[in-house]
Amino acid sequence: MSQLTRFIRALLSLSVNHPWLIVTTFSAITVLLIPFIPRIKLQLNARSLVPAGHPDLAASDRASDLFAIHDVVVLAVIDHDSQIYNRDTLSCIDRISTGLAKIDGIIPSSVTSITTQPLISVKDNKIDMRPLSFDGQKDPVEEIERARRYIESMGLNDGLLVARDGSAALVLAQIEPTADRAAVFDQVKAIASNESVGSRSIQLSGTALAEAVLGQASARDLLRLIPLTIILLAVALTIGFRHPAPAFICLLEIGLSLIWTIGIMGLTGQSVFVTTLVMPVILISVGVSDDVYVLKHVLRTRQSSGSEETVNAFSEMFGPVSLTAISTVVGLLSLTTTNLAPYRVFGFFGALAVLSSTLFTFTLVPALVKIINPQVRSKRNSTHKQRSSGIGSIIFQTILAAGPRRVLVVTFAITVIALVLTTKLRVDDSWIRNLPASNEVSRGDEAINNVLAGTTTIDLMFAPNQKDQRLEPQSLLQLLSMEEALSKVSQVGATYGIHDDILRLNAVLHQLDYATYRGRLLRGEMSISREEIDQALILLNTEKRFASRDDVLYQRPRLTVFIRSANYERIDTVLRAICGTTNFSTCGQGQIVPFGDGWISYVTVRLLVNGQIMSIALALLVDLLLLTILLRSLRLGLTAIIPVAFSVLMIFALLVGLGIPLGIANSMFASIAIGIGLDFAIHLTAKFGYAQSRGAPVETAMHEAMVTTTPAITMSALAITLGFSVLALSQIMPNRQLGLMICLGLTLTALATLILVPTITLATNSRR
């Protein structure tokens, strides 16, 4: 008897002989850990997904700091019947701008709209830079006309602040990094609600509001889905065990291990992310698996409630359960190899939850079995066993009849098709498209993207390594050329830089309209001097409600590119266009540094793809290595791995078929499916190995393994699938997709295990 086995038996004996000691100790630790749970931080901003200092975002982080870029709140005033050039609508834009500046958490000087812009004009040698105002005693009709004249002659109706057709206007503001997004959202919503009158609607969007909505939806999900998962699992397990007591034991064990995990997360100051807020729902479902196998075995094999028999029954299951726990832990830990913080937290603490659950399975569960002593009706059990064993036997006989090699050929053909399809798998994620479709921010974002320049931006900083770099005439002309080139890219809604305002002011001083002045500069018919740039900046800063005077903002050339209906592919196209229009050899790491929300989203998705490929490959490799060592056979190890790998591949192919992109949340399915799905094959191959070790021929050993493990595999797959199916009720699309993908993945893995493990075993043995 190995030392480990002796230790486990000692642990089991302690648990069975002193059950109240175990229950009291575990309860006490649980009570101690509960106070730490509220210390968990909820990370809502998109940037928090990738750890600080990550090389791919280090330069863009520096640029964001330099330009003080924060999450934004976007409101659009859309007049469905007329243009915005009327007193009602312009006053409404002004009220929204003023109202936003007063909200706690919004940076007042960041509020930008057509009513905060200086409307610059020179008439009879008199310069006027007043923004639009109905406060004073100016004739409102003249004020409206002044605004319209300036907007149209200066090209401000480019879709950025005013729609090209004049039907909509944008108000945007930045929020403090530490601002309570939910509180900001409530106040912004109140402003929008007050101002939506008649044919005028106020649409909401922006990263800050999207994060707030996603956080609220995730919290609501947690409150609804956790109790629902518990109820569903309780019902399923009660039916499966024909008794409520084992179901109670399972759920209590999982609940405590979850509290321990979450308590340790709080104790160590961890953060949870909106994309992984459903972790408890996932872990409850995952935790059920081992308890089902163990309790089913214990309740079936135990002849009496005696301590020795209980210890024996539990210790018999330690081998396969520890193996499945290790495979699940490997699957989850593979997520920590990625660069995405939510994956790392989920992977590490998910693995911790599985380990603690396994510890509880051999301590708390036997103690509870001893205390509660559930008496499962053996007659029904045997009927169930008979029916289940029948299914296992039927599958086995069918494989034999069809011919294992023929089944393998068909499987290979399907695999090749799936592999080809998988190469076309799309990756994408969007904070806003993850929101519930009915939400005002989701609807608002769509409306804004339809009429204005877009809600996603990529900012570009030029020559990052040059200190004290200023906007020179040459760099200004380069920016203009880049803007011209980008205006031809259909995904680009508009571009903006401080140089545009400099040109507008100089156009006014030259008594020209913006387009003419800009065209003449680009064609070399006019020139602009360094002094003119500096003068313009000084004048622009005279209107203090307009521009921030921080040196970096008007010394460094910077371009903001607005992307309409942005997704990964559209951002990718724009980035390629940006690199193509410059004479810089590298883009992103050299002379141009992209930053802003569009860039963060792009990099995060790119890291996700690379991370996923790495983590799936790593999980499969490590599992194969472990199984080969533990089963002492490379062939058995490979046989156990193939069904789960096949299922993951099939899901990827299915995603391509359904046109669903792989995103940050739903891509976690692979690691979860590998972790849990491998359990099925481990139990089957372990049973097969055990039967073979007793001298049974291959065919007989596999038949016996199929007959004895099919009920547990079926029940476990059904129970976990049922648990995960609750995610289909989530308000957040990626969580719904994740739930359905895991359900489908586990069902496929269970089927693939019951078909492929005997097929490969029979085919490879008959070949020899």
Place this chain on the structure above:
Amino acid sequence: MMQNYEGTRTSAIAAVIAGALALVVFTGCRSQPPPDNSSRAVAPNSVNGPARVQVEAGAPEANIDATKIVSAYNARNVGSPGWRRVVLDLFTGDSVTRSFTVVNLWHSQADMVSTLFLLEQPPALTGTNYLLREWPGKPVEMRVSLFLPAGEQHVLEVEPSNFDEGLLGSDFSYNDIRMQLPLIGYHYTFAGKGVLVNEPVWVVEAVPTEQQSRETVLWNKATLYLARNFAFLLGADYYKDAAIVKQMRVDSVKQIQGVWTATHITMYSADTRRSELRLIDAEFNSSRFDVKLLSPERLPFLSNEVRNGWTTGFTNPPH
């Protein structure tokens, strides 16, 4: 031993009392202006925020006419014609984000005060100049002309509705740098006496009452703190809809050639920004320049002269 101890204690108490008396006398209990070339710090370090005014208890005395206090301020000796060189630093938090060197020339006549601002630094803006002309008590009280040396080279007149915007992007507006407090279109109310960092002040409230005055300021009430012992505006709080939008504090003043001048002024905005004016050098009752230069038509000529180094001739250190 005991005697020695008693003696030491008595000396210490006497020294403390003497020190306290000296402090009281030195910091504001004088009824006469300090002698020539004296200086005083009237506000703490600007990074600590604007100094608070301690308003004396009791109802304001009804017989004190606020308009007379304002008129007395407007009639002060400004040492015309005169010039001074100042550095304007723009702060965000503790960082200087921009710095300008400006030469200010002025000439006061019976019915008009002209104040010229010539930019010396930074080099790209050298020659940019502003001219403020004030006609106290006249229907049009102020006009601002601006000359930009690059580009079209027109002398532009700034619309009165822009007078409260930030000069050079600072927190000082055109209105803040004028020599006189406007009399037309404003209602002044005496609001009491107070002490602003040890300096006795009159507290006067100003409210724009007419269309023209309302258009030229972004605030709708200002509380002015005018020195009681000498004619000087030591501080101002500007309000819009009961919220403070900016606060001005004279941090230190100095009497040069018999004329009181601020040597350090801070204007605080409602956020983390502030602007500071530091006096570099000055000359009062000067004959170094022709006062006829202070006219809009001469601005292009002056700009050219400044770019050729004309103002570097003003090198007198403060006395």
